[in-house]
Amino acid sequence: MNIDFTLAGAVIITGLVVVFIALMGLWLLVWLFGKLFVAISSKPTQPQPKTEAPKPAAPKASASAAVKNAMVVEDGISDEIVAVIAAAVAAMGGAAGGFALRSVKRVREARSAWTAAGLMQNTQPF
Amino acid sequence: MFEIFMQSVETLVGKSGFFNLSGGQALMILVSFLLMYLAIGKGFEPLLLLPIAFGMFLTNIPNAGLYHTLIFINQTGHIDWEMLASTGGLLDYLYLGVKLGIYPPLIFLGVGCMTDFGPLIANPKSFILGAAAQLGIFLAFFGALVLGFTPAEAGSIGIIGGADGPTAIFTTTQLAPHLLGSIAIAAYSYMALVPIIQPPIMKLLTTKKQRAVRMEQLRPVSKLEKVVFPIMVALVVSFLVPDTAPLIGMLMLGNLFRESGVVDRLNKTAQNELMNIVTIFLGVTVGATANAESFLTAKTLGICVMGLCAFAFGTAGGVLLGDLMYVLSKGKINPLIGSAGVSAVPMAARVSQKVGQSENPTNFLLMHAMGPNVAGVIGSAVAAGVLLSILK
Numbered sequence: 184m185n186i187d188f189t190l191a192g193a194v195i196i197t198g199l200v201v202v203f204i205a206l207m208g209l210w211l212l213v214w215l216f217g218k219l220f221v222a223i224s225s226k227p228t229q230p231q232p233k234t235e236a237p238k239p240a241a242p243k244a245s246a247s248a249a250v251k252n253a254m255v256v257e258d259g260i261s262d263e264i265v266a267v268i269a270a271a272v273a274a275m276g277g278a279a280g281g282f283a284l285r286s287v288k289r290v291r292e293a294r295s296a297w298t299a300a301g302l303m304q305n306t307q308p309f
Numbered sequence: 310m311f312e313i314f315m316q317s318v319e320t321l322v323g324k325s326g327f328f329n330l331s332g333g334q335a336l337m338i339l340v341s342f343l344l345m346y347l348a349i350g351k352g353f354e355p356l357l358l359l360p361i362a363f364g365m366f367l368t369n370i371p372n373a374g375l376y377h378t379l380i381f382i383n384q385t386g387h388i389d390w391e392m393l394a395s396t397g398g399l400l401d402y403l404y405l406g407v408k409l410g411i412y413p414p415l416i417f418l419g420v421g422c423m424t425d426f427g428p429l430i431a432n433p434k435s436f437i438l439g440a441a442a443q444l445g446i447f448l449a450f451f452g453a454l455v456l457g458f459t460p461a462e463a464g465s466i467g468i469i470g471g472a473d474g475p476t477a478i479f480t481t482t483q484l485a486p487h488l489l490g491s492i493a494i495a496a497y498s499y500m501a502l503v504p505i506i507q508p509p510i511m512k513l514l515t516t517k518k519q520r521a522v523r524m525e526q527l528r529p530v531s532k533l534e535k536v537v538f539p540i541m542v543a544l545v546v547s548f549l550v551p552d553t554a555p556l557i558g559m560l561m562l563g564n565l566f567r568e569s570g571v572v573d574r575l576n577k578t579a580q581n582e583l584m585n586i587v588t589i590f591l592g593v594t595v596g597a598t599a600n601a602e603s604f605l606t607a608k609t610l611g612i613c614v615m616g617l618c619a620f621a622f623g624t625a626g627g628v629l630l631g632d633l634m635y636v637l638s639k640g641k642i643n644p645l646i647g648s649a650g651v652s653a654v655p656m657a658a659r660v661s662q663k664v665g666q667s668e669n670p671t672n673f674l675l676m677h678a679m680g681p682n683v684a685g686v687i688g689s690a691v692a693a694g695v696l697l698s699i700l701k
Contacts, residue, residue, distance in 0.1 A: 186454045190699075194464070195447040198695045203440045205549050205691045206684060210436035212541055217430065220534050 257288035329371035333601025340604070341366035341596075344494070353501035357474060357592050361494060364596025365604075368400065376400040376597040381408055382487050404594040407482055407489070412591040413475035414559040419584030420475075420686070421539070421563020422576050424654070428679040430534050431527035434634065435646070435677075439684025441630035442650025443692045445470030445623025449615045450696075456611045461485050464696040466612055469496045470619025471689025472503070472653035478595060479556060480693045484700055490599025491609045495616040503656045504663070506617070507624045511648050511664050514628045519635055520668040522643040524677045532568070539564040546691060552701075553694025557687065623651040627681065649678040652685035 256265055265287050272282050322328055344362035348355040368376045375398040380389045388408060393401055406412040429435050450467030458466060465481040465488055477496040481489050499506065512520075539561035547554040566576040631647025645665050649657040661678035 187460065190460055191451055191454050194460070194696065194699050195451060197699065198447050198450075198692055199444070201550060201695050202443050202688055202691050203437075205546055206436040206440040206688055208549075209542060209545055209687070210433045212545065213430055213433040213436070213538065216534060216537060216541070217433065217528075217530075220531050221528075224531055 254284055255286045255288070260287055260289070324372055326371040326373070331371070331601065333605050334369040334371060337369040337599065337601045337604060338366055341369070347498075347501075354497045356588055357497050358494075358501070360589055360592025361497065361596035361599075364400065364593035365490070365494075365599045366596075367593070368597040368600050374398045376404065376594075376600075378487075378598070378600060378603070400594055400597040403590050404597065406587075406590055407478065407594050408486070410479060410482060410555060412587050412594075413479035413482075414555040415583065415587045416475040416591065417556050417560040418563040419580045419587070420654075421560040421565075422567045422580035422584075424560075424564060424567075424683055424686075425679070426538055426564060426683055427530045427535065428527055428676050429683050430530045430538055432677065432680045434642070435650075435680025436684045436687075438627050438630055438634070438647045438681035439650040439686075439688040441647065442623045442627035442652075442681070442685050443471065443688045444626030445619040445621065445651065446689070446692045446696075448622040449619030452618055453611065453615045456615065458608070458611065459485075461700045462488055462608075464700045465492055466615045467619060468492075468689070468693055468696060469499065469612075469616040470623045470651070471685075471692060472496070472500055472620065472623065472651040472657065473686060473689045474500065475591075476556060476652075476686075476689050476693045478591065480696060483697055486598075487603055488608065488612065489595060490597075490604055491612045492616075493595045494599065495612050499616055499620050500653045500656065503620070503651075503653050504660050506620050507648050507651075507657065507660045508664050510621055510624045511628055511645055511660075514625060514632065515644050517668060519632070519644050520665060521672065522635070522640060523669065523672050524641065524643055524646075524674065527676055532570075535568040536565070539568065542687060546687065546694075550691050550694030550698065552697040553690045556690045556693065560686070560690070620651065624648045627651060627685075643672075643674055643677065646674055646678040646681055650681040650685040650688065652682065652689050654682050654686060655679065657685070658682040 254265075265284070268287060269284050272284060341362045344358055344365065347353040348358040348362060367373065374396065377392065377396060377398065380392050380397060380401055381404065383389055388405075446467040448467075449470050450463045453463035453466040454460065461484040465477075465485040468477045468480045469492060471477060474493065474496055478489065478493055481492045485492075543554075543558055543561035546557045563576075563579055566572050566579060627647035627650035628644055629647070630650075631642065631644030634642045634647075635644045643665060645661045646658075649661045651657050658675055658678035658681075662673065662675040665672045665674040
C-alpha cells in the first residue's frame, strides 16, 4: 500500500472545510435575505385585518357575541360560504367545540388543484 | 460470377460480428442486456440507464467502429483530432460533448429549471445537512486510495457519493476518463438503489422518538427571494470554487429561467427538449466507453464497493448531523431529513418521507427533506470543484 497521506489528508480536510464554508456562507446569506424580505413584506400588510387561527373561547356566551361583533368577512364571500367554513371549523373541533370565527377572507397564495395533486403524488410511497 | 459471389460472402462472414466476437465483448453484451433489464423491467433510473446500456451494447459490437477509446485516451492526454477525422464513428463524435464538458452542465441547466429551491430558502439550516452528506465523497476517496487507485481515480470514485450523475461524469471526464463507464454505471445504479441502501442506515442512527418528530410548516417564500437566490448562489460558489462554475452556473441559470417568469419558452425548452436530447447523447456515449478492456477489470469491482461505501457514508453523515441538529433545536428537527443531503433528487427526499411516515403516518417530511436534497446538489458540485482544483 503506497498512499500519499499528505495529499489524501489535504484533499479530505480542504474538501470538507470548503464545502462547509460554502454552504454555511449560503445559509447565513439566505437567512439574512429571508429576514430582510420578511421585514419588507410585512410592512404594507399591517393595516389589513389579521387572520387568526380559530381559538377556543372560554365562555360560550361571549364566543357568540364575539362572532357577531368582531367577525370580518371579505367582500364577495357569501353567507353560505361563511356558514360552511364555520361548520367545518366546528367539525374539526370535535367534542371540544367552543370556537370563535373572527375573520373570513380569501387565501392569497392558494395551492392550485394541480399543485395539490402533485403533492399527493409525490408523498405517496413509491 | 459464382467465384465473386463466394468471395463476397467470405469477406462478409470474415468481417461479421459473429466471426470476430471476443469473449470479453460477449460478456459485455450480456452485461448490457442485464442493465437493459434493470432499466426496463425494474425501472432503475431508466432515463439514463437504458441509453447507457444500449451504448455499452453498441460499443461492444465487433468491427462496428462506433467508438474508439484511443481517440480520447492516449499518451498525449488530448483528443487525437486526426484519428477522429479519419476513423471516428458516430459515438466518437457524440462523445465530444462529454469529453469537452458540454453535456453535464446542459443537464444541470434543465435540472435548475425543474428545481424548486423554496424549501431550502424557507429553511436555510438545510444547507448544513447538504454539506454533511458530502462526507461520503471524501471517505470513499480515502478508501479508494487504500484499494490502490491513483489520487485522480480515487477522486472520481469518491464523487459517486455525491449521488449526482452529471457531477460524477463531469469530474470523471477530467480526472479519470478511462473509468468513466464504470463510474457512471455505478453512480446511476446506486442512485436507483437509494430506497434500499438508505433506510437501514437511517434507522440505525436514529431513535424511534426522533423519527416520529413532526416539523413546523415551512414559511412561504416570496418571488423576489426565489429570483435573488440563484444569482447569489452562482456568485458565492463560483467565486469560492471557480472549477465548479460550469455546473453551478448552468444550474442557477436554469433556476433563474424558472423563477424569473419572463422566459417561459426558454424554461420549457431547457427542461424538456434540450434536457431529453442531451440525456440521450450523454447516456449513449457514456455507455460506449464501457468496453471489455476498461470494464472487465478488478478496478470495476473496487469502484462498485467504494461507490456503495460513498453512498452509505454520505447518508450516515447527513443523519448524524441531523441528530446533532435535533439536540440543538430541542427536538424540533427530524434527523431523517439529513439523509436527503446526498442529492439523488427527489428519490432521497422521498426515502426520508417514507421512513418518517412509517413511524408516524400523519407525518409529511417531504418538503422539509427537499431542502437538504437540493442543498446536496450544490454541496456535491462544490466538492467536485475542490477535487478538480487539487487533483486535475
